[in-house]
Amino acid sequence: xxxxxxxxxxxxxxxxxxxxxxxxxxxxxxxxxxxxxxxxxxxxxxxxxxxxxxxxxxxxxxxxxxxxxxxxxxxxxxxxxxxxxxxxxxxxxxxxxxxxxxxxxxxxxxxxxxxxxxxxxxxxxxxxxxxxxxxxxxxxxxxxxxxxxxxxxxxxxxxxxxx
Amino acid sequence: xxxxxxxxxxxxxxxxxxxxxxxxxxxxxxxxxxxxxxxxxxxxxxxxxxxxxxxxxxxxxxxxxxxxxxxxxxxxxxxxxxxxxxxxxxxxxxxxxxxxxxxxxxxxxxxxxxx
Numbered sequence: 001x002x003x004x005x006x007x008x009x010x011x012x013x014x015x016x017x018x019x020x021x022x023x024x025x026x027x028x029x030x031x032x033x034x035x036x037x038x039x040x041x042x043x044x045x046x047x048x049x050x051x052x053x054x055x056x057x058x059x060x061x062x063x064x065x066x067x068x069x070x071x072x073x074x075x076x077x078x079x080x081x082x083x084x085x086x087x088x089x090x091x092x093x094x095x096x097x098x099x100x101x102x103x104x105x106x107x108x109x110x111x112x113x114x115x116x117x118x119x120x121x122x123x124x125x126x127x128x129x130x131x132x133x134x135x136x137x138x139x140x141x142x143x144x145x146x147x148x149x150x151x152x153x154x155x156x157x158x159x160x161x162x163x
Numbered sequence: 164x165x166x167x168x169x170x171x172x173x174x175x176x177x178x179x180x181x182x183x184x185x186x187x188x189x190x191x192x193x194x195x196x197x198x199x200x201x202x203x204x205x206x207x208x209x210x211x212x213x214x215x216x217x218x219x220x221x222x223x224x225x226x227x228x229x230x231x232x233x234x235x236x237x238x239x240x241x242x243x244x245x246x247x248x249x250x251x252x253x254x255x256x257x258x259x260x261x262x263x264x265x266x267x268x269x270x271x272x273x274x275x276x277x278x
Contacts, residue, residue: 110192110210 005037006147013122014039017099021115022107024083027051027100028090031058035147036097044152054100057087077109086112090120092127168196171253171273178269180261182241186277187213187252195251203256208243212236212254216245233267242266246274253277 003018003026005011010028018026018039025040027047033055041047062072075088083104090097099119103112168186175184176198185197185205192210199205220231234245244255244266253274257266 105190108190108192108210108214110187110206111214113193114207114210 001039003037003039004150004152006034006150007036009126009128010037010123013119013126016122017101017115017119020118021101021103021112023086023101023103023112025050025100025102027054029054029098029100031055031089031096031098040102044149047152050100054087054098058089058098061087062089075113079109084109086116088116090123092123093129094127097123166196168277171276172196172198174273174276175253175255175266175269178257178261178266180258181255181266182258183208183256185209185254187254189213189217189247189250189252199256208256209254212243212245213252216247216252216254219245220247233271235263235267244270246270248274248277251277 001015001018003011003015005014014026014028014037017023023039026038027035027041027050028037029035029051033051035047035051038047041050057076061076065071065073072089075086077087078085083102085100085102086109087098087100090099099116101112101116172184172186175181183197183199183203183205185199185208186195187193187209188195192213194206194209197205197209199208215236216231216234219234223229223231232246236243241259242257242261242263244257246253253270255266255270
C-alpha cells in the first residue's frame with residue numbers, strides 16, 4: 001500500500017484509514033484544492049483533476065447546505081454501479097480539510113463512515129496548531145505543483161529570488 | 164409514520180438480556196431502524212456486525228455449506244447475534260446471561276419477517 005503525503009502529519013492517520021476502510025482511492029485536501037495526501041492515484045494529472053473536482057463538490061455542497069439547512073453539509077455519498085464515492089469535511093484545529101474516497105463492494109458505506117470518524121479524530125489529534133500554509137496563498141499554483149511533485153517523487157526547485 | 168421493522172425489532176428486544184436490536188442494510192451496512200440502549204455505538208456495531216455476517220455468508224457459500232441462517236459472536240461480556248433475509252440483516256446485542264436458544268429462535272423467525 002503506497003500512501004504519499006505532502007505534509008507528514010497526515011500520513012499515519014490516512015494510512016490507517018485506507019488500511020481499515022479498504023478504499024480504492026483516498027485524497028485529503030484543503031477546501032481550496034491543495035493536496036495533503038493521497039492513496040491509489042498513479043498520475044499527478046489524476047490527482048490535480050480529483051483535487052479540483054473534490055474542492056468544487058465540497059464548495060457546492062457547503063453552499064447548498066447553507067441555503068437549505070443553514071449549515072454546510074458534512075458528508076456526501078454517491079453510489080455508482082460498481083464504485084461509490086464518499087466525500088466529507090474534517091474539522092481540524094488549523095482549518096477544515098476534505099476527504100474524498102472511492103470504494104467498491106470490498107467494503108461498504110457504513111464501514112467507510114466508521115473509519116472516517118476515526119480518521120477525523122486522529123487528524124484532530126495530530127494536526128499542528130498553527131497553519132503552516134495559508135489555504136490560498138499568492139503562490140498557490142507553485143505550492144500545488146510542489147505538493148504534486150512531493151507526492152509523485154519529482155523534485156521542483158524552489159524559486160530563486162531575482163534582483 | 165412507524166417503520167415496518169417495529170415488529171421484528173420488538174420481537175427480539177422483549178427478551179431478557181437483550182440490550183439492542185437493529186435492522187441493517189446488508190449492502191451498505193447502514194442502520195435502517197434500531198432500538199438500542201443508550202451508550203452503545205449503534206452505527207459502529209451495525210456496520211461491523213453486518214460486514215462480518217456478509218463475510219460469514221461468503222465463507223459458508225465458498226465451503227459449500229449453503230446459506231447462513233444465524234451467526235453468534237461471543238464476547239467477554241455478551242453476545243452479538245445476526246440473521247439475514249434479502250437485503251437486510253437483523254442484529255441483536257445481548258448480555259452474557261441471555262438465553263441463547265430462545266434468542267436464536269426469535270432471531271430466525273424475526274428475520275423471515277424482514278423480506
